[in-house]
Amino acid sequence: MIVLDGVGMTYEAASGPVEAVRDVAFEVGDGEFVALVGPSGCGKSTLLRIVAGLRPATSGRVSVEGRAVTRPIPNVGMVFQAPVLLKWRAILDNVLLPAELSGLKAEHYRSRAEDLLRLVGLGDFAAKFPRELSGGMQQRASLCRALLLDPPLLLMDEPFGALDAMTRDEMNLELLRVWGEAGTGAGRKTVVFVTHSIPEAVFLADRVVVMTPRPGRIARVVPVGLPRPRTVATRATAEFGQLSLEIYEALTAAA
Amino acid sequence: MLPGVLRRYAPSAVLFAVVLVAWQLAGPVFQLREYLLPGPVAVVRAALNFSIPWHEHIWITTLEILGGFAVAGVAGVLLGVAIAWSPTLARALVPFLVFVNTLPKVAVAPLFLLWLGYGIVPNMLIAALIGFFPVVINTAVGLTQVDDELLDLGRVFGAPTWKVFLKIRLPNALPYVLSALKITATAAVVGAIVGEFVASQAGLGTVIVNAQTNLNTPVAFAALVWISVIGLLLYGAVGLVARWWAPWADTT
Ligand SMILES: Nc1ncnc2c1ncn2[C@@H]1O[C@H](COP(=O)(O)OP(=O)(O)OP(=O)(O)O)[C@@H](O)[C@H]1O
Ligand SMILES: [Mg+2]
Numbered sequence: 461m462i463v464l465d466g467v468g469m470t471y472e473a474a475s476g477p478v479e480a481v482r483d484v485a486f487e488v489g490d491g492e493f494v495a496l497v498g499p500s501g502c503g504k505s506t507l508l509r510i511v512a513g514l515r516p517a518t519s520g521r522v523s524v525e526g527r528a529v530t531r532p533i534p535n536v537g538m539v540f541q542a543p544v545l546l547k548w549r550a551i552l553d554n555v556l557l558p559a560e561l562s563g564l565k566a567e568h569y570r571s572r573a574e575d576l577l578r579l580v581g582l583g584d585f586a587a588k589f590p591r592e593l594s595g596g597m598q599q600r601a602s603l604c605r606a607l608l609l610d611p612p613l614l615l616m617d618e619p620f621g622a623l624d625a626m627t628r629d630e631m632n633l634e635l636l637r638v639w640g641e642a643g644t645g646a647g648r649k650t651v652v653f654v655t656h657s658i659p660e661a662v663f664l665a666d667r668v669v670v671m672t673p674r675p676g677r678i679a680r681v682v683p684v685g686l687p688r689p690r691t692v693a694t695r696a697t698a699e700f701g702q703l704s705l706e707i708y709e710a711l712t713a714a715a
Numbered sequence: 716m717l718p719g720v721l722r723r724y725a726p727s728a729v730l731f732a733v734v735l736v737a738w739q740l741a742g743p744v745f746q747l748r749e750y751l752l753p754g755p756v757a758v759v760r761a762a763l764n765f766s767i768p769w770h771e772h773i774w775i776t777t778l779e780i781l782g783g784f785a786v787a788g789v790a791g792v793l794l795g796v797a798i799a800w801s802p803t804l805a806r807a808l809v810p811f812l813v814f815v816n817t818l819p820k821v822a823v824a825p826l827f828l829l830w831l832g833y834g835i836v837p838n839m840l841i842a843a844l845i846g847f848f849p850v851v852i853n854t855a856v857g858l859t860q861v862d863d864e865l866l867d868l869g870r871v872f873g874a875p876t877w878k879v880f881l882k883i884r885l886p887n888a889l890p891y892v893l894s895a896l897k898i899t900a901t902a903a904v905v906g907a908i909v910g911e912f913v914a915s916q917a918g919l920g921t922v923i924v925n926a927q928t929n930l931n932t933p934v935a936f937a938a939l940v941w942i943s944v945i946g947l948l949l950y951g952a953v954g955l956v957a958r959w960w961a962p963w964a965d966t967t
Contacts, residue, residue: 509867512871514867514870514871532870532871532873534873536871538867538868538871540864540867540868542864544862544864544865544867544868546865546882546883546886547963548886548887548889548961548963549886557868557872557882558872560878560882561868561869561872561873561874561878561879561882562872562873562874563878589962589963591963
């Protein structure tokens with residue numbers, strides 16, 4: 461469980477302080493899938509970094525699994541907004557990096573890494589180098605890297621932002637499968653998923669958190685009651701359209 | 716294939732040929748004596764005249780250059796690592812290294828001879844002294860100029876500092892180091908020759924000094940040719956190693 465309480469972040473830049481987020485409070489339950497939407501620059505990436513313990517918030521409290529976050533938290537899969545691949549490593553070795561960095565035997569994860577790459581359609585690119593892949597392919601590789609150690613918590617920053625609509629929809633379904641949608645709810649991962657796409661947020665999430673422009677505050681939290689497992693047909697339902705409209709209105713009202 | 720190679724090398728080959736022809740014609744046309752400007756034919760004849768023990772001189776100078784290059788490379792990388800590793804070490808070392816680098820090496824060379832005597836070692840050290848600085852700077856820069864998000868990646872997976880250093884910082888620095896070594900390759904050639912100029916019994920620099928005293932200019936030119944052959948080979952070798960070892964960097 462993730463708890464944010466009165467979280468604020470002001471960057472001290474050379475040109476003066478920048479207040480990125482202000483007084484943000486919400487919770488993400490265990491096994492819950494929460495999507496975060498908001499205009500560019502409202503502090504979504506900032507919030508993910510705070511939750512991951514990569515940057516300390518300048519005010520408020522953050523805790524994960526009951527423990528206050530004061531440094532990078534363990535057992536988290538992080539997909540950065542940029543793919544952040546090591547350009548001197550082949551794709552497979554990039555995907556294996558988490559194992560190496562956390563002191564595990566990379567050899568033991570090789571077949572899992574290969575499976576993950578196949579899953580996202582990069583089976584033939586394991587031996588290629590990052591510069592030989594398109595932006596969207598690099599993003600998918602970085603998703604595999606985040607999933608390698610099968611972490612119970614996923615923090616994802618626009619992981620499908622560079623994909624075409626078709627591939628994106630496919631990836632959404634795969635992500636839900638990896639998340640554990642098919643099960644009863646036990647064993648599901650906890651996910652915080654940043655996106656600019658309202659339909660994507662509605663399709664994936666249990667709840668959508670809508671943020672205001674900078675300094676980012678929470679404008680609304682929209683529960684998504686759509687039944688699971690969700691399918692291609694889900695997107696065509698009236699409720700889906702209704703929820704999308706609701707979020708759209710919350711975004712424009714906040715602007 | 717062939718047109719590509721042609722397009723790449725033709726311009727420099729043409730220029731080279733034009734210069735050679737002009738050079739060969741300059742002597743007769745301007746009625747220059749051979750000791751003022753020997754033509755390329757005379758120079759090549761001197762370079763291939765093996766009554767002069769070229770192979771010995773080439774060997775000595777090559778050893779000095781390679782030794783100086785190796786010392787500069789190893790010392791440069793170690794100093795760069797030290798600077799990147801600890802801010803305190805950086806504050807201590809950098810002003811000192813800048814001071815050493817601004818010393819005129821030609822003026823330091825006699826001291827080296829005084830301390831170390833004749834032989835290839837002082838010349839090696841002069842070569843190293845001229846060539847090490849870019850390696851220090853580029854190593855330190857390559858180790859520290861790492862994308863913030865790459866370092867975040869290390870923190871997300873709880874990687875210890877040494878592991879981040881080994882798996883992220885070091886490979887990140889590799890192209891920087893390799894491009895500094897290209898500069899060092901040329902600098903080491905200069906250093907070795909400077910050392911030989913100051914005082915030496917053998918080596919291509921010594922050949923030049925002696926040839927000039929005897930007004931045997933073709934031999935001096937021939938020594939220059941051999942020096943540039945060594946320099947070009949070393950530079951080319953470093954370039955090849957760079958392309959093979961760090962193919963992700965677009966070095967030229
Ligand atoms: N390291 C930093 N130093 C100074 N200001 C920063 C820094 N990082 C982010 N900011 C500022 O904080 C604000 C929020 O940035 P953030 O990256 O969190 O936005 P975002 O919601 O993720 O935007 P986008 O949707 O475009 O990715 C922005 O105004 C940005 O200028
Ligand atoms: Mg962002």
